[in-house]
Amino acid sequence: MVLHTNIDKIRMVVIEEVIEETPSVKTFVFDDMLSSNAKPGQFLMIWIPRVEELPMSVMISNKKNHAAITIRKHGFGSTSLFEKKQNDQIGVRGPYGNYFSISKDVKRPLLVGGGTGLVPLMRLATLISKIQERCTIIMGAQTQKEVLFKDLAEEILSKIRTKIIVTTEDGSYGIKGVVTDALKYILKKEQFDMIYTCGPELMMVSIYNLSVTHSIPIQASLERYMKCGIGICASCCINDKLVCKDGTVFNDNQLSKMSEFGKVFRDKSGRPSNYSFN
Amino acid sequence: MKNNASSPTTTNIKSIYKSSNMLSIDLAGIHLRNPLLLASGFLGISQEIFNRLYNDGLGAIVSKSISVSPLDGYKGPTVVSLGDKGYLNAVGLANPGSDVFAHEIMNNQIPLIVSIVGSSQSDFPKLISKFDKLNILGYEINLSCPHVAKMGMEVGDDPDLVTKIIKTIKSRTKKPVIIKVGIGNTDILKLATIIQESGADAITAINTIRAMIINVETGMPILSNKVGGLSGIPLKPIGVRCVYEISKKVDIPVIGCGGIFTWEDAIEYVLAGATAIELGSVIGYTGLKAFNQIKLGITKYLQKKDCKSIKEIVGLAHKY
Numbered sequence: 155m156v157l158h159t160n161i162d163k164i165r166m167v168v169i170e171e172v173i174e175e176t177p178s179v180k181t182f183v184f185d186d187m188l189s190s191n192a193k194p195g196q197f198l199m200i201w202i203p204r205v206e207e208l209p210m211s212v213m214i215s216n217k218k219n220h221a222a223i224t225i226r227k228h229g230f231g232s233t234s235l236f237e238k239k240q241n242d243q244i245g246v247r248g249p250y251g252n253y254f255s256i257s258k259d260v261k262r263p264l265l266v267g268g269g270t271g272l273v274p275l276m277r278l279a280t281l282i283s284k285i286q287e288r289c290t291i292i293m294g295a296q297t298q299k300e301v302l303f304k305d306l307a308e309e310i311l312s313k314i315r316t317k318i319i320v321t322t323e324d325g326s327y328g329i330k331g332v333v334t335d336a337l338k339y340i341l342k343k344e345q346f347d348m349i350y351t352c353g354p355e356l357m358m359v360s361i362y363n364l365s366v367t368h369s370i371p372i373q374a375s376l377e378r379y380m381k382c383g384i385g386i387c388a389s390c391c392i393n394d395k396l397v398c399k400d401g402t403v404f405n406d407n408q409l410s411k412m413s414e415f416g417k418v419f420r421d422k423s424g425r426p427s428n429y430s431f432n
Numbered sequence: 433m434k435n436n437a438s439s440p441t442t443t444n445i446k447s448i449y450k451s452s453n454m455l456s457i458d459l460a461g462i463h464l465r466n467p468l469l470l471a472s473g474f475l476g477i478s479q480e481i482f483n484r485l486y487n488d489g490l491g492a493i494v495s496k497s498i499s500v501s502p503l504d505g506y507k508g509p510t511v512v513s514l515g516d517k518g519y520l521n522a523v524g525l526a527n528p529g530s531d532v533f534a535h536e537i538m539n540n541q542i543p544l545i546v547s548i549v550g551s552s553q554s555d556f557p558k559l560i561s562k563f564d565k566l567n568i569l570g571y572e573i574n575l576s577c578p579h580v581a582k583m584g585m586e587v588g589d590d591p592d593l594v595t596k597i598i599k600t601i602k603s604r605t606k607k608p609v610i611i612k613v614g615i616g617n618t619d620i621l622k623l624a625t626i627i628q629e630s631g632a633d634a635i636t637a638i639n640t641i642r643a644m645i646i647n648v649e650t651g652m653p654i655l656s657n658k659v660g661g662l663s664g665i666p667l668k669p670i671g672v673r674c675v676y677e678i679s680k681k682v683d684i685p686v687i688g689c690g691g692i693f694t695w696e697d698a699i700e701y702v703l704a705g706a707t708a709i710e711l712g713s714v715i716g717y718t719g720l721k722a723f724n725q726i727k728l729g730i731t732k733y734l735q736k737k738d739c740k741s742i743k744e745i746v747g748l749a750h751k752y
């Protein structure tokens with residue numbers, strides 16, 4: 155084990171274990187104390203040598219001083235990372251950004267995540283399981299095959315009162331529909347003190363709108379195209395905020411002032427682009 | 433001059449407002465509330481971010497270098513930390529292009545200098561025509577980016593081309609034109625003289641210096657472009673030397689840039705001859721609170737030295 159103190163310098167780590175979560179999602183486990191101590195919502199900059207550097211939320215590992223990243227193969231960089239094998243090396247720096255805040259006062263937390271957006275929520279659930287007596291999670295996937303972390307969530311929360319609701323868009327597992335369908339239903343029946351969410355931005359906009367309707371505070375972990383991770387390039391800006399430095403987690407007060415939330419993001423050149431429903 | 437001022441520990445806003453006259457400067461006909469500028473390349477693409485940076489205490493903002501057409505820049509890693517407040521970057525001049533950026537700043541209300549970059553003389557009239565009617569203070573011409581082919585330093589290393597570009601720009605705008613120089617193949621002092629003779633209004637020194645880092649574990653260059661520009665603390669003594677020598681050589685004002693992390697670094701550049709200074713890498717290390725911390729430190733230093741204005745200490749080191 156090497157003790158690193160400067161989070162900004164790239165640390166080479168060996169992929170010790172590859173977990174195939176779903177056909178398109180893998181988790182890589184590695185030894186890195188700084189990452190293992192990451193807070194939920196924080197991210198790492200992952201160097202795929204000679205290919206790319208990508209921001210990735212820090213996944214939990216049950217091994218001491220270990221952490222993980224969970225990759226969905228999508229673009230060029232993430233597919234290249236997805237194809238890495240056990241014993242391959244990658245570089246990490248971070249963890250960066252702020253994080254979900256939990257407190258003993260949030261007695262009825264509700265976690266809502268879609269796809270790999272569930273990664274920070276698993277870290278959050280681990281903390282919640284230590285200080286609360288109950289927890290509700292709504293997790294969404296496209297199909298049964300792509301349902302992520304359901305067993306893991308059950309294990310993490312096995313000692314407290316837990317309700318896990320799974321939605322699939324094709325109805326092949328759990329409730330047919332998207333997470334907001336389940337959310338609308340449960341908000342009519344149950345009370346919550348805080349909603350924590352991470353996932354596709356348009357999903358989070360719908361969740362935010364529901365949280366406003368039901369007057370429930372919300373914390374959302376946002377994702378943006380990132381180059382530096384240290385607050386100097388502004389690639390990740392949303393209005394006057396930098397997702398890498400001021401985020402990734404924003405609360406309802408901040409979200410209410412963000413006209414670009416769910417509307418505008420910047421591409422590689424810095425040009426504003428619009429989110430579209432597709 | 434008295435001995436060193438004490439180090440500022442907390443940001444005292446009241447003291448900063450009181451000191452506004454003390455820190456105000458005149459730079460190539462532009463009046464600025466303080467001499468701290470945002471160095472080009474940092475955070476410079478969004479009007480809302482510009483407004484925030486100005487509210488956080490800067491005297492003026494210099495945008496990212498804008499080219500005629502948008503550039504995506506290089507793949508990651510584009511920024512590498514060396515630790516010890518040193519950085520390498522090869523962003524590849526990523527920018528939204530002149531049309532989109534002109535639209536971004538169409539309602540600008542803060543002191544904004546637009547940095548422009550081109551690969552040929554003919555790019556510059558196009559760029560000036562996009563921005564000259566907007567509410568901006570002037571231009572900084574990037575003739576020194578060290579890691580993009582046919583742009584920046586590759587232009588700045590050609591004295592004849594530098595002369596032609598400056599004359600072309602000056603004939604098309606009444607706004608001040610600042611030339612940002614770096615360490616290339618052409619002697620920086622020779623270049624400074626040419627820049628002054630060609631009619632430019634100020635010089636910014638220096639840009640990052642061509643450098644690289646190789647990861648020993650993999651044997652691979654870390655930056656996707658392999659070679660990038662060195663910034664931060666390692667650059668400071670070189671920047672101070674350049675500002676010192678350039679300001680001795682030419683009469684136009686010099687803006688100091690390179691590794692300014694503290695008020696002492698800023699003062700050092702001013703003593704070397706800088707009328708204003710640009711801040712960049714410090715943002716990655718300290719964050720935006722650095723601006724007010726540095727201003728407070730400068731103010732305390734000036735008070736301790738019985739100076740009424742920062743203008744009094746510009747180039748003071750020249751007398752020794």
